[in-house]
Amino acid sequence: MKILVAVKQVPDTATQVKISGSDPRTIDTAGITWIVSPYDEFAVEEALRIKEKKGGEVVLVALGPDRVQSALRSGLAMGADSALHLKDPLFESVDTLGTAWALAAAIRPLAADLVLTGQQGVGGDNSQIPGLLAEILDVPQVTMAVKVEIGEGKATVEREIEGAHEVWETSLPAVISAQKGLNEPRYASLKGIMAAKKKTIETKDAASLGLKPEDLAPKTRVVGLELPASRPGVKMIPGDADAQVKELLRLLHEEAKVL
Amino acid sequence: MPTIVTFAEVRDGKVRRASLEAVSEARRLAGPLGATVQSVLIGQGVAPLAAEVASYGADRVHVFDDAELGSYATESFARALAQVITQEKPSVVLVPYTAMGKDVAPRVAARVGAGLVSDVVKLEVKDGKLEARRPVYAGKALATVRWEGEPQMATLRPNVFALGTPEASRPFETVTGTADVSTRRARVQSVQAAGAGKVELTEAQIIVSGGRGLKGPENFHLVEELANALGAAVGASRAVVDAGWVDHQMQVGQTGKTVSPTLYVAAGISGAIQHLAGMSSSKVIVAINKDADAPIFKVADYGIVGDVFEVLPKLSAAAKDLRSRH
Numbered sequence: 001m002k003i004l005v006a007v008k009q010v011p012d013t014a015t016q017v018k019i020s021g022s023d024p025r026t027i028d029t030a031g032i033t034w035i036v037s038p039y040d041e042f043a044v045e046e047a048l049r050i051k052e053k054k055g056g057e058v059v060l061v062a063l064g065p066d067r068v069q070s071a072l073r074s075g076l077a078m079g080a081d082s083a084l085h086l087k088d089p090l091f092e093s094v095d096t097l098g099t100a101w102a103l104a105a106a107i108r109p110l111a112a113d114l115v116l117t118g119q120q121g122v123g124g125d126n127s128q129i130p131g132l133l134a135e136i137l138d139v140p141q142v143t144m145a146v147k148v149e150i151g152e153g154k155a156t157v158e159r160e161i162e163g164a165h166e167v168w169e170t171s172l173p174a175v176i177s178a179q180k181g182l183n184e185p186r187y188a189s190l191k192g193i194m195a196a197k198k199k200t201i202e203t204k205d206a207a208s209l210g211l212k213p214e215d216l217a218p219k220t221r222v223v224g225l226e227l228p229a230s231r232p233g234v235k236m237i238p239g240d241a242d243a244q245v246k247e248l249l250r251l252l253h254e255e256a257k258v259l
Numbered sequence: 260m261p262t263i264v265t266f267a268e269v270r271d272g273k274v275r276r277a278s279l280e281a282v283s284e285a286r287r288l289a290g291p292l293g294a295t296v297q298s299v300l301i302g303q304g305v306a307p308l309a310a311e312v313a314s315y316g317a318d319r320v321h322v323f324d325d326a327e328l329g330s331y332a333t334e335s336f337a338r339a340l341a342q343v344i345t346q347e348k349p350s351v352v353l354v355p356y357t358a359m360g361k362d363v364a365p366r367v368a369a370r371v372g373a374g375l376v377s378d379v380v381k382l383e384v385k386d387g388k389l390e391a392r393r394p395v396y397a398g399k400a401l402a403t404v405r406w407e408g409e410p411q412m413a414t415l416r417p418n419v420f421a422l423g424t425p426e427a428s429r430p431f432e433t434v435t436g437t438a439d440v441s442t443r444r445a446r447v448q449s450v451q452a453a454g455a456g457k458v459e460l461t462e463a464q465i466i467v468s469g470g471r472g473l474k475g476p477e478n479f480h481l482v483e484e485l486a487n488a489l490g491a492a493v494g495a496s497r498a499v500v501d502a503g504w505v506d507h508q509m510q511v512g513q514t515g516k517t518v519s520p521t522l523y524v525a526a527g528i529s530g531a532i533q534h535l536a537g538m539s540s541s542k543v544i545v546a547i548n549k550d551a552d553a554p555i556f557k558v559a560d561y562g563i564v565g566d567v568f569e570v571l572p573k574l575s576a577a578a579k580d581l582r583s584r585h
Contacts, residue, residue, distance in 0.1 A: 013304070013513045013533045027400065033423070040515050077277050078493060096365075122513060123396050126377040131365025138443035141333055143362045152400035156448075160508055161358035162459045170445035180500075180514060181507040217407070219374025225395070231539065234546070235560045244563045247572045248545065249581050251561055256543045258465075258522040259351035259581060 003047040003151070005080065006129065007040040008121040008171035009064055025222050036071045037120025042178035045185040047116050048079045049095035050150055056113075057081050061106050063091055069201055075189035076196035088205040095218040096124075098136070102216065105209040108137060112173055114155070115191050119144045119177040129130030130177035137188040140174045160175055240241040262292040262349040264410075267312045267320075267342055269302045276345035276422070277355035277462065279315050281415050283423035285353055285383060286316025291384040297321060301339050301438065303329035313431035315423050319431050327440040330447045331359060337366040338453060339438040341443050349410050351389060357461075364414050373412040376404045380419045380519075380540075389413070397513035397536035409429045416521055417462045458492035460509065465522045468494035468511055468538070470525020472548060472567050476504035481571040482526055488578040494518065494538075496528045512537035527567040530555030547571070 011017075011032045018028040021048065024092035036044070047058045060075045060083040062068045070085040086102050107115060115137070120127040127143075134141035150172075157168045157176055170176075188196070206216065235243045235251070252259040262295045263285040267278040278298075285296045298309055298317040302324065309320040323339045340363065343351060353369075354360040354377050368375035381392040381403075391404045457504045460466060469482035479499075494511040495504070511518055513533035523541035528534060530546070530553055538544070539558045545558065546559035547570050556562045563570055 003539075011396070015396070015399075016532065017396045019400070027396070095515045097368065097372075097374065100369065125395060125397060126375075127361050127516070128365040128368070128375060128377060131362060132369045135337070135366045135369035136331075140443075141362075141366065141446050143333075144358065157445075160407075162461070163508075164450050166450050167448045168445055170450050174445060180510065213534075216394050219372075219407050220376050220404055221407060222402045223390075223405050226401050226403075228394075228398060228401055228539065231544070231558050232560065234559045236551075236562045236564065240570045241565055241573055244565060245570060246579050248561055248563060248574070249577055252522065252543070252545070253581065253585075256522075256560065259578075259585075 001054045001114065002110065002112045003050060003051065003056060003058050003076065004107050004115045005040070005043050005047045005058060005060050005108060006115065007044065007060055007062045007071055007075055008037045008118070009034050009062065010037045010121055010123040010161045013038070013122060019225055019227065023031060023041050025225050027225070030128040034067055034070065036074055037118050037121045039120055039122065039178055039180070041185040042180065042182045043081060043116040043118050044075045044078055044177060045183045046148055049183065050114070050148070054150060059084065060111065061086065061103060063102055073196050074188065076199045078186055078195045079192060081223040082199055083201045083202045085201050086209070087203055090206045090213055090216050093218055094216050095220045096126050096128040097132060097219055098216040100129055100136055102206070102211060103129070104133055105211055106204060114172055115175045117177055119179045130175050134175035137175065140170045141176070142170050142174065143177040144179040145176050146179060147177060150183070181246070182193070221234045261292050262347050263289060263292070263296050263351040263353065264343060264347060264349040265296065265298045265317070265362070266354040266360065267300045268355055269300065269308060270358060274308050275355065275357065275444070277357050277415070277417035280417065280420040280422055281355050281567050282312055282315040282317055284415060285351070286423055288351065288384060289316070289388070292350065292387065295319065296351065297343070297349070299323070299340055299343050299486045301328055301336050306505050309431070309433050311425070313429055314425035314427050317428070318431055319375055320431060321435045321436050323438040324352040325438055325440065328438055332443040332446040333362055333366055334442050334444065335438055335440045336363050337370060338517045339436060341366045341370040342436065344410060349431045352412040354412070354414045356416050356550045358434045359483050360414050364412065368412050369494065371410065373410045374406045374408065375414070376406070377414050378416050379413045380416050382413065382514060392538065394517065397533070398540050399536045416519065421423050459492070460492045460494055460511070460516050460518055463492035463518070463520050465489050465491035466494045466511070466518055466520045467491045467524040467526065468496065468528060469499065469526050470496035470528030473499070478568070479504055485524065485526070485571055485575045485578065488575040488582065493500070496534050497531070508561055514551055525559070528555055529553045530558065
């Protein structure tokens with residue numbers, strides 16, 4: 001079984017976001033710790049578990065500048081077999097659709113039985129890649145999976161959405177996106193980290209993926225970025241618990257008018 | 260005349276509020292764009308719902324009513340929606356950012372080649388084009404996004420766009436569509452609904468969340484009781500989700516849900532940056548914490564420094580009393 005995992009490198013979730021001084025449409029990346037998007041870690045873990053049960057191969061794919069290689073190395077250290085790094089100046093301005101086209105171009109020739117990825121890349125929070133990728137690859141999708149069971153040419157996937165627990169069945173190949181609750185990602189062992197150093201990361205550019213600049217022309221463009229307006233400030237409610245509760249409800253009812 | 264198409268999601272035989280918010284927003288944009296509004300209803304027995312969708316502003320409702328569409332399948336729903344887009348060539352497509360919208364919209368976008376902007380909280384018309392605002396980094400920053408070309412497709416965050424006033428007598432036209440249900444390689448086998456009356460976090464008007472200050476899962480009922488008293492949904496911090504006290508579905512924050520309720524009550528939550536990111540766009544925030552220096556007070560509107568074990572039961576009782584009087 002060949003499993004492709006699309007991973008994204010993102011700023012650590014503890015990052016204090018600042019706007020870049022040189023390009024106000026982007027965040028200041030100085031001092032940022034880059035991590036594998038947590039949802040993609042669930043996807044890598046799931047791929048490894050499937051491989052351990054069914055045998056096969058786990059291939060990672062990521063798009064981005066050179067620093068993305070460290071995200072691929074962490075996935076390789078967890079146990080993935082090899083990795084593809086999609087790197088091209090043309091990729092620097094791609095939107096979600098362009099990213100999906102590039103990932104699809106890399107994945108298609110590998111004839112994967114399963115494509116796993118996180119339900120969203122933390123930070124961009126678009127939740128688009130799974131569906132875009134599935135449509136471009138012309139395979140079914142099941143998003144926000146909390147359980148994946150692989151059968152013969154099919155998979156049973158459980159998802160938890162908006163208070164309902166759904167069981168889906170999909171034929172394979174398919175794209176399945178991971179959400180929190182799917183598994184607990186393993187930590188890379190020292191042996192894994194050493195082994196990862198010897199594994200190959202193959203780099204591909206747009207031309208070698210058969211992509212032309214017009215395929216990657218963005219259809220959406222971030223034109224500005226700002227920090228949210230600061231909150232008006234807190235009104236601390238004094239007194240003992242009885243007085244506090246009484247005053248809080250009065251304020252919520254009469255001043256804020258939300259109750 | 261330009262057209263705005265919205266996807267009207269139906270759940271349990273009802274048009275979801277988030278879908279009506281999308282129609283309302285389409286109606287508001289229709290003025291400056293000089294556009295007509297068309298909505299798409301997909302499901303089984305959904306035809307009678309067209310009038311409700313129209314009352315919020317749809318001039319035309321495309322109805323795909325088919326027994327085969329009784330349960331949601333991404334591919335057949337995406338095909339139906341893409342079919343309307345191909346046929347009507349809208350300049351704008353609006354889809355609610357619900358679980359279904361999140362699942363179907365990218366598939367449609369790739370199918371029709373539309374630029375898709377997710378989780379939009381504000382739309383404006385500038386020089387005849389749309390400009391969207393959306394939170395990134397779970398709300399630590401706000402991005403302004405524009406489209407190149409059309410359709411300009413967006414998913415709208417529930418609870419943010421105001422619901423219009425329905426006009427029952429609004430004239431509208433119904434167009435019956437035939438869905439291609441031949442390809443459904445992935446489909447629902449069974450659905451287990453959560454407890455009746457349970458309020459979904461992302462759509463809740465009021466949320467009460469609990470954190471490590473509750474000291475253990477056995478005390479989490481204090482949060483649930485206040486939620487019940489307020490008719491609220493229950494949320495939690497990442498710390499207590501990771502500790503296994505409550506289900507991960509309840510996590511509010513950067514690796515959980517981003518919420519914007521009218522009222523957010525944080526009980527025993529210190530306010531880690533990734534939690535604040537997920538809730539600081541709430542209209543009114545109440546923080547209850549024993550540590551007066553807790554970061555949660557920096558985003559709160561009303562703060563109580565106190566013991567959650569003492570404050571929560573009193574607040575539940577008083578809130579119940581207040582609600583029974585109003």
